[in-house]
Amino acid sequence: MAGTHKAPTGEQRGEGIGAQLKAIRMSRRKTLAELAERSGLTKGYLSKVERDQVNPSVASLMRLCEALEVSVSTFFAAAAGEVVRHGAYPSIRFGGDGMHEYLLTPEGERRVQAILSVIGPGGGSGDEPYVLPTGVEFVFVLEGRLRIVLAGEEITLETGDALTFAGDTAHTFTSVTDDGSPTRVLWILAPALATPKTG
Template sequence: MPDNTLTLIGPRIKGWREKRSMTLAELSRAAGISASTLSRLEAGKRAPNLELIVPIARELGLGLDDLVPRTAPDPRVPRTTKHVDGVRFETLSLESSPVQTYKITLPGKPKGGTEVPDPQVHEGREWLYVLSGRLRLVLGEQEVTLGSGEAAEFDTRVPHWMSAAGPGPVELLSIFSKEGKRIHLRARSTPR
């Protein structure tokens, strides 16, 4: 536990004790800790330890998390890149996130080549935002082309497929459920 975290425990104990309208002597007796020890702890002159904090938390009707400040985890997302059949996926969310966010780069459509959609179906919803290029999105029987700055949202139980709409690549942000992550990282188009 970092030192700055330890210095916050005493004031928190005092704050909770006062919210409970307890005197120092009352909490001292109930927790089985001397009044002088409790006073020094609240003033930051005594280092907190579990032997002191656990009975105090119990008598105040609190969990240890209420007395010991949580440290915020590093909010940065480790960047990983995965290539699947020419499609580049860059992670923009933590693996533990309830939704997965990726920057996806789809290669341009080859000259003279046509792609036959291999639609995917799975539980969840997907949100797309086109950063650059033009995106061909097939949803069931419907086909739409999205340009830079356009967004789409759809139910992933509808058969869906996407590719670049022209010879240049398309970059997009995609947000979907973990089930969607599994499907998208193995999906591919079928060249004709």
């Protein structure tokens, strides 16, 4: 992989997720009504997601992945190799709104996964708490301010602050910078999110 990747816009992020979700649903021969019933989301909402009218929250994306029996890593672009160069981070789609996310570890690395989030003011995971299928999550604020609601407790992290918590702890996050600049966050997940089975 050569060159640099431009950060996708919110519309581009949603378009990729919507198209992928629709393709997966159709490959499973499921109707929107069936997916709505299995995921607990409304048929109207799912239709808007598939038509790129809304970006799903992280929690909604997790519910859809569970209902479709795919890993969230289905939406990750593959890394080029062991070295991931500055300016060429593969972008990933992980739900939420107002942010761009990049995979910093090789796609095949199973022991640990590093993700860089660049979150615009007010952007984040969405209002619904979610959990990830991983043992431990570590978050380090590189720049800006991040509000995390962790098991109902609100925590504000400033530049240089770090937080570690169990992956099965329900949480949400939002950028709360005062000056309009984005919040840059490094997430470490151990073990890495599972790669979907093939075949």
